[in-house]
Amino acid sequence: MKKIVSAGIAVLAVLSLSGCSSSKEKSSEEKKEIAIATPAELSTADVSLAMDNQSAEVAEQVNEGLYDFTATGQLKPALADGMPKVSNNGMTYTINLKHDGKWSNGKPVTADDFVYGWQRTVDPKTKSEQAYFLDGVKNYKEVNEGKMDPKEFGIKALGKYKLEIQLDHAIPYFPSIMAMSASFPLNKEFVESQGKKYGTTAKTTLYNGAYVLKGWDGTNDKWTYEKNPHYRDLKNVHLDKIKVTVVKSQQTGVYQYESKDLDLFPISGTEVKNQENNKDLVVRKVPGTYYLSYNTQKTLFSNEKIRQAISMSINFKQLTDKVLQDKSVPATGFVPTGFKNPSTKTDFAKDAGSLNKYDPAKAKELWTKGLSELGMQSAEFSILCSNDDKTKRVVEFLQSQMESHLSNLKISVKTVPFNSRLSAMRSGDFDTVLGGWTPTYADPTDFLNLLKSDNSNNSGKWKDSHYDQLIETANIKYADDPAKRWETMQEANKYVSEKSPLTPLYYLSNVYLINPHLKGVVMGPMGFPYYKNAYWK
Known part of the structure; x- marks a missing residue:
């Protein structure tokens, strides 16, 4: 838009x-x-x-x-x-x-x-x-x-x-x-x-x-x-x-497309590279973010340092370049690129700078402190995700990254049909879950509103009164002041990165054979x- x-x-x-x-x-x-x-x-x-x-x-x-x-x-x-x-x-x-x-x-x-x-x-x-x-x-x-x-x-x-x-x-x-x-x-x-x-x-x-x-x-x-x-x-x-x-299998979908049984098929991962010389390939950047959400009602993820440690343990560039290989780019924050300041025409995400940090050493330090604050010496949790090929590759990479950088951690993976994942998210029946968001209207608050305490899509149930106030200020107090509104939204975006109720992983790219x-x-x-x-x- x-x-x-x-x-x-x-x-x-x-x-x-x-x-x-x-x-x-x-x-x-x-x-x-x-x-x-x-x-x-x-x-x-x-x-x-x-x-x-x-x-x-x-x-x-x-x-x-x-x-x-x-x-x-x-x-x-x-x-x-x-x-x-x-x-x-x-x-x-x-x-x-x-x-x-x-x-x-x-x-x-x-x-x-x-x-x-x-x-x-x-x-x-x-x-x-x-x-x-x-x-x-x-x-x-x-x-x-x-x-x-x-x-x-x-x-x-x-x-x-x-x-x-x-x-x-x-x-x-x-x-x-x-x-x-x-x-x-x-x-x-x-x-x-x-x-x-x-x-x-x-x-x-x-x-x-x-x-x-x-x-x-x-x-x-x-x-x-x-x-x-x-x-x-x-x-x-x-x-x-x-x-x-x-069609959840990339191999099956490409075969059906090449056999002329499909006229349009979304592809991802290594299949994008395999098809890069195909004139039927269509690549489209999407102003959307894929992320790992934490259930903050669980004891482990109620601790801010634990959430920060997990975020810093992930090599986002390796995820996009080596695992996804579908033109997606590492997320620099929760709000993706594509939203323009109505006055200056600058991009919201580029204005914010790189808020996402890959820092294994800092991750280890925060992890140890977080476990100590919780009175724990080790931890285990599961990652819930949909059972399509692309998501499976992402979750396997995350599991490897976290377990290799964070000591005494054991992660299990739960792959379920798409509808089952939605039901589990709505009921809060998860430890962590992979999900994403693409815009429904032309404003950064389409993303930022998701983390308000009373938002029905705040599946991790993160509640923060200061954050709620920032969003209310942007949405109401500064509704007629674009400059201050933009500044307040940026403050809220930065606050999300600091508190880590979720970990932005990458900005989406949709690729099709058409x-x-x-x-x-x-x-x-x-x-x-x-x-x-x-x-x-």
């Missing part, structure tokens, strides 16, 4: 690829169907619950909100009929809707659908991990804590096709929020008819986007996106069907492809 009120982030691109002899040829005059691979299972089709990247990717293919992003990363109207009218010192948004939005059952998308969708997301009964994105909308805290009826939330319909949104305070990045899945509409009649089953299968979900989800029973690793016949912009949807398969005949695919802000305008040439 870039040029959106606050800090910019240039992250979108339209694929325009040259041909290659190994590419799949068109099977007819105009191909209407493609096959793609994805690395993880789908956990939910409910937009209120679509927190992980896989669920968010599916949500974006089959749903549509008020706004979307252009190929150059600028905000554009989707179901909104123009940009919002902003008044009351940035605290009131008035938005007119287009009249041609339709649900996949043919019923119109109205202002009431947005009101219900937002109310449902922030309702504590929904248990949405996305709810906090709407923090700052009037009465959010009271509603989300169950102290006020969701009907009192600061969004209302001013007619069938007109919305008014009231904020508690000005939010520089709020327009970006209205382009993400947490702000998508929901049809109350359909959702309530399905009850707890809503979003658990393709059949128990309703859609208003370019495609509808088919063939997903809630657990299987194959599904399709099929053209939505009721979609308002149907003339610009060129593909009839997109077949999706979960059939050069496949055009019009947009790489979006969260790092995954959008197929709405994709076509075969």
Whole structure:
């Protein structure tokens, strides 16, 4: 996203690829169907619950909100009929809707659908991990804590096709929020008819986007996106069907791509190097961070020195250069490169400098002191991670680094399916866990907010009143002072590195093999492809 009120982030691109002899040829005059691979299972089709990247990717293919992003990363109207009218010192948004939005059952998308969708997301009964994105909308805290009826939330319909949104305070990045899945509409009649089953299968979900989800029973690793016949912009949807398969093995995926069974496959590790001369290779830097999170409710990780020691025991450059080999770069701090200061145009991460340190000698010293403070002579813990090839390589490297640099330490590894990892993170059933974050809106607080004490995505349950105050100061006190706001966010970013509730490992890079005949695919802000305008040439 870039040029959106606050800090910019240039992250979108339209694929325009040259041909290659190994590419799949068109099977007819105009191909209407493609096959793609994805690395993880789908956990939910409910937009209120679509927190992980896989669920968010599916949500974006089959749903549509008020706004979307252009190929150059600028905000554009989707179901909104123009940009919002902003008044009351940035605290009131008035938005007119287009009249041609339709649900996949043919019923119109109205202002009431947005009101219900937002109310449902922030309702504590929904248990949405996305709810906090709407923090700052009037009465959010009271509603989300169950102290006020969701009907009192600061969004209302001013007619069938007109919305008014009231904020508690000005939010520089709020327009970006209205382009993400947490702000998508929901049809109350359909959702309530399905009850707890809503979003658990393709059949128990309703859609208003370019495609509808088919063939997903809630657990299987194959599904399709099929053209939505009721979609308002149907003339610009060129593909009839997109077949999706979960493929976790790099070797299997590359074989299927080379055998012309896949048109798009994400690759990583040594496979990137193997394919570096392939004209089908597409490399895209992503403003995202992969990190090791500590469960601070566990005795060992309640100790700051222990967390710092682990961070300093890891050779980040060796991880990216020797293990990943996929164009990822060592993380210098929690907030990745890509966020620009709206005034000076400098990059947030580059402004911060190198906050991540590899220092084995210091790590040993801190480890010994940390164990002494805890009355321990040795320690053991497990690392939880997903069971795909790339993650397995990363965790094996981390295990080796830590055990070789920190004395009397024993580490076990728990590799589980993607959905199982998500469940364990939500329940706090882990010692340490490998995870990552890619941006959902154009501001460094998209990362920094994750570590607030009350954030639903603060899986390590780190609580620090000083940090909370820094974030509140940046978000509220300095909302209208970009320079001081930037300075406060930098202070918070530095504080995270000092306290080490997590260890940033590397900044992400997405690499794909993509059939050069496949055009019009947009790489979006969260790092995954959008197929709405994709076509075969």
